[in-house]
Amino acid sequence: MVIRRLAITNNHPAMHPKHLLERHGLVAKKSLGQNFLYDEAVLARIAAAADLAAGDEALEIGPGLGALTRHLAQTAGRVIAVELDDRLLPILEEQLAGYPNVTLVHGDILEIDPAAYFTGPYKVVANVPYYITGAILRHLLAGRHKPTLMVLTVQQEVAERLSAGPGDMSLLAASVQFYGQVSVVDGIKAGAFWPRPEVDSAVVRIDLAGRPAVDVADEEGFFRVVKAGFSQKRKQLQKNLLSLGYTREEVQQALDKAGVAGQRRAETLSLEEWAAVYQCLINRS
Ligand code: SAM
Numbered sequence: 001m002v003i004r005r006l007a008i009t010n011n012h013p014a015m016h017p018k019h020l021l022e023r024h025g026l027v028a029k030k031s032l033g034q035n036f037l038y039d040e041a042v043l044a045r046i047a048a049a050a051d052l053a054a055g056d057e058a059l060e061i062g063p064g065l066g067a068l069t070r071h072l073a074q075t076a077g078r079v080i081a082v083e084l085d086d087r088l089l090p091i092l093e094e095q096l097a098g099y100p101n102v103t104l105v106h107g108d109i110l111e112i113d114p115a116a117y118f119t120g121p122y123k124v125v126a127n128v129p130y131y132i133t134g135a136i137l138r139h140l141l142a143g144r145h146k147p148t149l150m151v152l153t154v155q156q157e158v159a160e161r162l163s164a165g166p167g168d169m170s171l172l173a174a175s176v177q178f179y180g181q182v183s184v185v186d187g188i189k190a191g192a193f194w195p196r197p198e199v200d201s202a203v204v205r206i207d208l209a210g211r212p213a214v215d216v217a218d219e220e221g222f223f224r225v226v227k228a229g230f231s232q233k234r235k236q237l238q239k240n241l242l243s244l245g246y247t248r249e250e251v252q253q254a255l256d257k258a259g260v261a262g263q264r265r266a267e268t269l270s271l272e273e274w275a276a277v278y279q280c281l282i283n284r285s
Contacts, residue, residue, distance in 0.1 A: 014040060017065055017194045024091055028195050032085055033129025035193040036064050037153070042192045047071035049185050049205055050125045050151040057118055059147065061109045061126035061136060064088060066095035072125055073099040080117045082109045110135055115145035127153040130197075134172055141179050150180070150206040159184045159202035166270045171230040175223065178271060180208040214275035217282065225278045229266040237269075237277075238262030246281065254280035 017036035021027060028034040037043055046068060052058060052075040063069040063081035065088065072079045073096070082105045083092060089106060096102050105112070110132065114122065124147045128136055133154050140147060154162070163182045164173050176182055186203035190196050216222040228244045229237055237260065241251045255262045258276035260269065269277070 014038070014067060014070075017067075020065055020091060020095075024087075026087055026091075029085060030195075031131075033062070033131045034064065034085070035127075035130075035195055035197045037067055037127050037188075037193055039192040042188055043068050043071050045186055046127070046151060046153060046203055047075060047125065049203055050123050050149060052076040052123065052125075057120065057122045059114055059118070059122055059124045059126075061124065062129050063092055063096075063104070064127070066092045068125065068127055069096055069102060070099065073102050076123075077101060079103070080105060080122075082107055082112055084108050110139050113145070114140070114143060114147070118145060121148045123147055124150040124152070126151075130155055130158075133158055137172065137176055141175060146179065146208055148207075148209045150204075150208065151185075152204050152206070153188060153201050154204055155197075156187070156200045156202045159204045162204055162206075166268055166273075169267045169269065171227060171266075174226050174230075174271060174274065176206060178212050178214065178222075180206040181210070181213075182206050214271045216275055216278055221282065222275070222278045225281060226266075226274050229269070229274070229277075234265070236263050237266060240266065241277075241281075244281070246284075250281075250284055254284050 017038050028036070050058065052072065054077050056076045057078045058072050058076040060069055060072060060079055060081040063083050069079060069081050079102045081102055083089065084107065086106055089104065092104055124140060140150070161170055162173055162176050163184050183205050184202050185205045188201040188203065190198070190200050225244065229240050231240050231243055238251055238255060242248065252262060254277060257280040258273065260273050260277055
């Protein structure tokens with residue numbers, strides 16, 4: 001991994017991503033989820049959603065051509081920007097010259113531990129590479145040093161999935177909502193990106209500063225139960241929970257005690273119900 005500190009030179013005006021790439025003899029890589037935002041008003045709204053102030057430190061995932069990074073650098077005290085595509089580093093250095101508070105890191109966000117860069121609180125702001133949205137969320141939420149806030153531009157459908165309620169829950173939504181409060185703060189039309197993606201996007205804000213949504217004795221044990229519940233999509237809870245090694249009777253008793261019908265499917269449960277099921281499973285006599 002190479003860490004580059006940016007030298008102070010002059011400030012370059014924003015350029016259309018197509019022209020910027022052409023000037024460097026490059027094409028956007030679909031395999032790396034490269035859809036660049038170039039609408040300055042949209043970029044400003046994303047940065048504003050993170051409520052950045054001079055005392056804040058921010059982690060940007062995939063700075064790309066530096067369009068969002070510039071907005072973050074103007075308000076945050078320090079920005080760590082992690083980019084996987086080494087072809088983009090010279091462009092980033094050029095575009096972000098004049099912002100000494102930005103540190104470019106060449107690497108894969110999924111292999112980077114934020115604790116290596118931040119000792120205090122930090123916020124994540126990113127127009128995420130869509131092919132690893134779930135993996136990024138899991139990586140940051142499972143980490144030993146979690147952000148206090150995430151403002152993520154994701155596909156519209158993913159935004160809906162993350163903010164879903166009981167009836168449409170998924171394992172990812174349950175995990176994200178366990179740690180943070182999710183709200184969809186903005187919609188972004190596909191035309192704000194180049195190359196234009198096939199679907200519209202939305203900006204999701206996840207506030208992680210408070211305590212987890214429900215109290216559980218052991219988070220790992222709790223998520224083992226939730227994962228088991230979601231393990232086979234169409235199966236009833238009472239069948240899926242058997243994979244944890246309990247007998248049919250033990251599962252039935254725990255579900256009865258928790259007040260959750262065994263015929264229900266995982267997507268219908270609230271976090272409070274998951275906590276009750278977990279508690280009754282570990283407390284069974
Ligand atoms: N932030 C820029 C913008 O808003 O225009 C670019 C966003 S583009 C959707 C996603 C960026 O993430 C690309 O620059 C891509 O190269 C980068 N990327 C893809 N996979 C990555 C990974 N595993 N770690 C870090 N960056 C990654």
